[in-house]
Amino acid sequence: MKTKPYVRDKSALGYSVGVTLDRFIKSKQDDFPFASGELSQLLRDIALATKIVNREINRAGLSNIGGAFGQTNVQGEEQQNLDVIANIRFTRALSKGGEVCAIVSEEDDEVIDLQNQSGKYVVAIDPLDGSSNIDVNISIGTIFSIYRRVSPVGHPIQPEDILQKGLDQVAAGYVLFGSSTMLVYTTGNGVNGFTYEPSLGEFFLSHPNMCAPKTGTIYSINEGMTNQMDEGLKNYIQYCKEKAYSARYIGSLVADFHRNLLKGGIYIYPATQNTPNGKIRLMYEANALAFIAEQAGAVAIDGTRRILEIQPESLHQRTPLYLGSEEMVSMAESFIKEKVLNS
Ligand code: AHG
Ligand code: MN
Ligand code: MN
Helix, strand or coil, rough: CCCCCCCCCCCCCCCCCCCCCHHHHHHHHCCCCCCCCCHHHHHHHHHHHHHHHHHHHHHCCCCCCEEEEEECCCCEEEEEEHHHHHHHHHHHHHHCCCCEEEEEECCCCCCCEEECCCEEEEEEEEEEEHHHHHHHCCCCCEEEEEEEECCCCCCCHHHHHHCHHHHHHHHHHHEEEEEEEEEEEECCEEEEEEEEECCCCEEEEEEEECCCCCCEEEEEEEEEHHHCHHHHHHHHHHHHCCCEECCCCCHHHHHHHHHHHHCCCCECCCCCCCCCCCEHHHHHHHHHHHHHHHHHHEEEEECCCCCCCCCCCCCCCCEEEECCCCHHHHHHHHHHHCCCCCC
């Protein structure tokens, strides 16, 4: 029988869909000969929950699941229906997978002990970030951190398994539900971004080895708070204006961060007179994005300290956040320290 070799016709199909998230995770696991595959499975569990949450979000305008849930969370913020739905979806996916022993979520007052003593990992999650934007059809996100438990497997979980520094993360990621849905993650060896193709139900590698520009011309801050800010920060904002930087602030941290990661910019949620610790949660938001930022060559500080080095003292602890391109964060830090005087 005659055979002919298969030659891929690159021109015929418009574009090549390329590497799926599953295949990418598997190829990375193969780099570590003794890896057990549990972290890989955990990342797949998160990706599956993401697809389900993506479906809920896309239907929100039609299916009567927008709007407020009618309760406030532990932070005193009004929970939206989709906050609650996303929290349930992620918790369910993580508890069924078997790799996780405990979850801490922005939407739950206490640690969720999955009673799975063989689970090696702890997950911290903001199931829906920017949830006040759901009902107005603006980009929202999910943020997650993964830690290895420090107490021995086979025993009940301990407080030290939960309150770990950002530096101890073994993986972190975010999902952006925007004009397309993207999942971006790191396991401490660079940052890679995947775009969801809904008709195939798969994430495909679209942004390999993401690197943040060293500097940029975008500043993202809620300027409505200006009167509440310290003088040094006011001076930095004035500096941004004198440089004619672009002000871009969506009010969904994931979306603001993602834009600035790609284009170069700084996101600031400062300490203010009304909120002396800022608003952003260290364990659910700041740590994951700080890990990703550093892996992409960007920076995250609380004004003076590196975010990843802060020892959390409580689950829902807040932190001021200066996040983004290295030179911009460094300039903001100088203004805060009043090393640079506004001229
Ligand atoms: P969440 O919806 O998870 O509570 O987070 C909202 C956060 C963050 O995403 C955003 O940048 C910030 O709150 C917006 O706060 P302001 O409305 O005070 O600017
Ligand atoms: Mn959030
Ligand atoms: Mn949230």
